[in-house]
Amino acid sequence: MRIKVKPLECTGCALCELACGFHWDEAFSLISSSILLYRAEEKKDYMGVIVKTEEDLIIGRPEGTAVMKLGEIQKQGAGGGASAKPILIRQACDLCESAGADPQCVEICPHDALYLE
Amino acid sequence: MDTMYYGDTLIVDLPSGKTEEVDFGPEMLTDKGPGLAAGLALYSEYEADDPLVMGSGLLTGTTAPASSLGFVLGKSPLTGKPAVSPLSLFSGAEMKLSGFSMIVVRGDSPGPVYLWLHDGVADILDATELWGRDTWGTTDAVRAEMGEHLVQVVSIGPAGEAASKLASYSINYWGSGDTAALGARMGEKKLKAVALRGLGMLDAEGPSDCYSGGKELLAKSPAWNGFNKVNGGLGVGDIDGWLKPLVHRYRSCFACPAACNTFVKYNEKPSVLESTGVEEPGMLVTGATSAAWLLSGGWKAEQACRAMEAMARTGVDLIRGARELARSPLDDSGGIDGAVGGLSGSEQAGWPGAGASPESLFGPWAPPLAAEEEWLLANQVGYVLGICPIYLLASGVDTAGLFGLCPAAAGIELDSSRVAGMFS
């Protein structure tokens, strides 16, 4: 089971980051989540969602989703563009099992852009 | 004790270029109230210095639905009375995360400056190189200087620099809903921009209860895309349908289930999803009212959006500007920049189909989705709690539920009548 992304349903509210950050730190922040809203290209309205697991990154780009092994990311200039590379040292997603809860990002997303499969 | 406010009040003295931090104090929350209520108390305290007061609401930055709101409060050059304008998108949350409970900007700077507020550090930086740039250029330059694209930049353009009564501050590249011309006050103060970024964590009195309470409210709160849900009272019909051929995606403010903000593309096809070489493909329409005016004036959608872009760049109030532009539909050969440049500021802020906006602390950023008394209360509650009043009005979200989060957030009890009392 892992978190999957429907990137075009995402509206960029960052509630997933907030929920995941709370799961790890019991505080409200946007710096430590296993799921990241990529929103660094504001003028282009280019936005995606990335989930880090133990072994790979689930990358939800608007033009399509992909799964990339973490080893591929580290090759300099490896494909994926700027949207594919963050959160390589953050805690990997544990589906909120360490808190004995269902995945919070999936529960909190108002637009069902995240699901479990 | 950790509360939703974890920093001091920052006093920025522009004439001397110095900053000072004073204790926000738990009694501010209990005696005056959070959010805008505290802002009004600080405004009164520093009124002789003609201050601009900035801050966020009690629940800003949490899982409460639409908890994105911050504010700027100052004397409007239009009325000579205190008026408040919103900080939305991600700027309200970043205001809170920047590490100060409230910010009071006193006096005028001798030369152009901008504030850089980051993780409890306040810097007043020289803005000579920024002065004269439009808000897009200013935001790009500040983000490049700080080395981070996620810095939130509240800035003025040439209109604000000239202290035009049409001036409004922009939030990054987009219209802010500043209908009180507080952008002109920034220009008078030679305050070109306020840049915000915080990498901190917000504690709460009862973190788990605050988190789960907010999450439960979210689950009961409606979600939607586009402006039509907030169109009611504007009386202009189908804004979303009018924009549809240009629509790329819908965007939410921080923590908001409603993705009203509509990104339109006209410099490349709206269906293009990848990040291409077109650096500025369109713009984010952030308010229904300005779009409504241009629609009601018979403007074509693309020209309307280009006009809104030009106004956002120049730092002109999109609502008043759109109202004036609506008097003359642009023909196909139209010069948008000329039309925007020729705005006289003759129009009052207001809503098409609903008359003039009530002259009050709150401008017409939030549409008239309810009777005046209810509209006023939604604004009061919104700015105190940090919840978007547009969402409060359009969604029918349970304000009792929001008040129910206050003890877990900051150990205080609030209700509607107590909030209303903060403004009397």
Add this chain to the structure above:
Amino acid sequence: MKGRLRRAAGDPVFDRYRDTFLSGSSTLYPRIAVYAGSGASHSWIWFADIFERLGLFDVRFIDESSVKNPGLSGFDAFFIGGGDTYETASSLGEDGARAIEGFVREGGFYFGSCAGAYLVLSGVDLEPFTPFNLIDGGMLNVMAAPPEPRCLEHKYKSAYGDGWVFHPVYGEVTLALRYRKACLRVNAPIFGGPVIVEALPDEVLAEYSGFTERAAYLWPRREAEELMMGRAAVLRSKLDRGDVVVSGPHLEHPLYPAANAVAADVLQAHCAGRPRRVIKLSRSSMSNGDAALFLKEIKRQVSNARIVGFGLEKMPVAWQLGRKVWEPEKIRMFLDCAWERLPFLEEHEELMGPSGELEPLANGYANVTRLSKSLKMRIESGQDSQAEASGLLLPLKELTARFLSLYFRLRLETQFGRD
């Protein structure tokens, strides 16, 4: 400090060690050196976290030249964490190896985790490791031609002679503790450390006994289990009057209090019964007004650099420094290490000496901000950024060591007062 780190730091497991070290009259309060020189990556900063939790503030962060000259005789304990073992060994050289061995034989305590473990295992016996030989043990995770990994290719292997040292698992493993009366299991992260064989049985303190859900399998799970289960993970040996402890996993990782307690156990056992030294603090003068200004500047620049660092985490790069791959996130790890500790410095501004110790830090962090921004621009322009990255990371590492040395000196002063 907030969040997970605060929770981990507040774990009650640390209370008894802190009591013993701070007030135990028959336990040495050790003067500790942590290696932060060439070859050390970033995990040495984790030692700072656990020493604070244990109430151990007599800590210095030193490089290879200090190991060689004046040497380690002024210390009671020496810690080497993760990094590029080849670089560490080459930089320390024979002189460094002799200094470490002499230090241990004279009664010192050596703790090596990950690279620090490989360094001193007798079975790691090719150049430049041959002078370092403090404890019996070899590596099982070495092969002439390891199979292709399932994932994390960049972390999988590094050349060793004609073959490769490889890592079948990355992440959280379970250790069975053999030195306690009742067998206890603790979790700890392994990020490339050794699977040890040919150790003397009574020197094995802990064995690999399982993997958790937070492990990444570079080998298929069953094969990783066959290789690792029951093998030695932590060893301890006496060497004349001193003790040597090596660990494959990072017992010092700040999010693993139970694993930290294992490291605390071995250190406390070494210190028990050794004469407690008188802690001498010498301060030349009290603070002048400049301290507040420089502290403010340090805070400003650490904040600025962190913000750039956070933005860099989205950039599509990694850099090879020696044999190690460094990701942009490492930049913020060093900066967070200082950021978390700045409030203490601000609260104890009166303990600052002449501005000479703060001004270089303020200038150093301002330089880090400037270098971070240049690095970002370089990456955004599509140009190679290897030189800029090493021009930032290596000075940042050194700056962090200086900051931590100042910080721990102040912690020591507040704990034990001034002369």
